[in-house]
Amino acid sequence: MVQSQLGLATPDHAHISALHHQTARGREVVVVMNPNLHLVWYYDRIFIQPIPRYLLSEAFWKFLQRQDKALWQACAGFIRTYWYLIKYEIDFQKALDPALGLIPVVDKQNPMTFEEFVQFVRPFTKLGDDCVSKRFTFGELRLSRLNILARIFLGKMTYHHIHAQWNEYLGKFLAPFIALFALLSAVLSAMQVGLATAVVTTESGSWHFFSTVSRWFAVVIIILVLLALISYLVLVIIMMVHDFYFAKKMEQRKRIPGFKHKISEMRSGVV
Structure with a gap:
């Protein structure tokens, strides 16, 4: 253990x-x-x-x-x-x-x-x-x-899996992302209001610094969202490949005369 x-x-x-x-x-x-x-x-x-x-x-x-x-x-x-x-x-x-x-x-x-x-x-x-x-x-x-x-x-995907369905397992990762996305969206909206206010003023001093920070912050958020999306897709692909490999392994073992499934092998172990 x-x-x-x-x-x-x-x-x-x-x-x-x-x-x-x-x-x-x-x-x-x-x-x-x-x-x-x-x-x-x-x-x-x-x-x-x-x-x-x-x-x-x-x-x-x-x-x-x-x-x-x-x-x-x-x-x-x-x-x-x-x-x-x-x-x-x-x-x-x-x-x-x-x-x-x-x-x-x-x-x-x-x-x-x-x-x-x-x-x-x-x-x-x-x-x-x-x-x-x-x-x-x-x-x-x-x-x-x-x-x-x-x-x-x-070297195992899990010690003991609880979730029998993919949507239950992936839902654990989606909820934090959605909450973070909502917070970042509020920050970006506030920055947009600030930039809109800066338009009617002379872009100098603190407004210039604020404008620069806002542009870079927007770029960072776009990159983070793309990385989160790619990570999520990679996780789904890994789960699909693992389940496919597990199914093929069980199919090959069933062809062995006298083979019996062990209780610990009656699951994929991904979720």
Whole structure:
């Protein structure tokens, strides 16, 4: 998983908001079965992986500690995050909600209580960051920044894509351009009024300086608009080429006998 060591995330494993506070921050909890997305947030949603049932088994932990230390550290760090996600009983009740199912129900006749859950998780809070996987030395991670890091360090278009349609993805770039264009248009209109006023006066002194600045400013704005338009078109072309290449690659792989798609490959990864 991409690690943020460039000041793009808070390097603190306790930087995790409880479930009830996630709602207070306007975030929707989205249940995922991909550990790479656990505690990754994107604007008004945060992805959380439920606790697998086998992690509640003491025998499993003993086996894992003997057989695979790296996996044990990953699981230990994962469980430690739930100490911060479930701080109060209201968080525990939300986690038990069938709509989320973050905590598995092993025995329906005698379900786990809040006190039992706290006793289960508490030992993992005593583990230092050197005892868990590197990922869990951080708390919540922002998906938009992970996508940028994925392009730099993983050679992927995105770490995880959200938008299924091009118009949703490109709309993120259009809105700032439109807002900036409106502001610059207002400035240009004001300059035009100033130049029109200068016509009835002698073009000298400060009016001459203002006239020169206005002409150069107009030229710069034209160049910026052209660059923005070219950049937008280049982005669209890159997306088209990437999707075409992805489709051809999947078509070639389908011809291989016994080939099966992986879940991570069932998308183009551009948007």
